[in-house]
Amino acid sequence: MHSSVIGKIEKANRYARELDRITIEGLSVTFRGDNDTHRVALAADRWQCNCHYFDSWKTCAHVLAMQKILGQMLTEQAQTSFFGAPEEAQVAEAQVAEAAPA
Numbered sequence: 001m002h003s004s005v006i007g008k009i010e011k012a013n014r015y016a017r018e019l020d021r022i023t024i025e026g027l028s029v030t031f032r033g034d035n036d037t038h039r040v041a042l043a044a045d046r047w048q049c050n051c052h053y054f055d056s057w058k059t060c061a062h063v064l065a066m067q068k069i070l071g072q073m074l075t076e077q078a079q080t081s082f083f084g085a086p087e088e089a090q091v092a093e094a095q096v097a098e099a100a101p102a
């Protein structure tokens with residue numbers, strides 16, 4: 001194989017391990033859940049899912065699963081959800097610490 005091709009493959013292998021190089025700005029997937037198949041999409045840091053749970057809560061098991069899979073490749077905003085958002089947990093902990101007597 002040509003040496004420049006080998007160099008590109010080696011670089012690709014290294015890039016594939018360095019996920020912080022990648023920011024996913026948008027995507028669209030078909031998600032086969034236990035009960036039904038759903039359309040999950042990300043655009044402008046906003047998730048969408050066509051499941052009923054998402055209608056009420058603006059997040060769901062499908063979005064949470066995508067956030068787990070894609071992790072650091074998502075923007076900070078796209079990594080967080082209505083529940084389980086790390087910032088909200090830290091704020092809650094800080095409030096508890098402030099309320100506790102010294």
Ligand SMILES: [Zn+2]
Nearest residue numbers: 049051060062
């Ligand atoms: Zn969903």
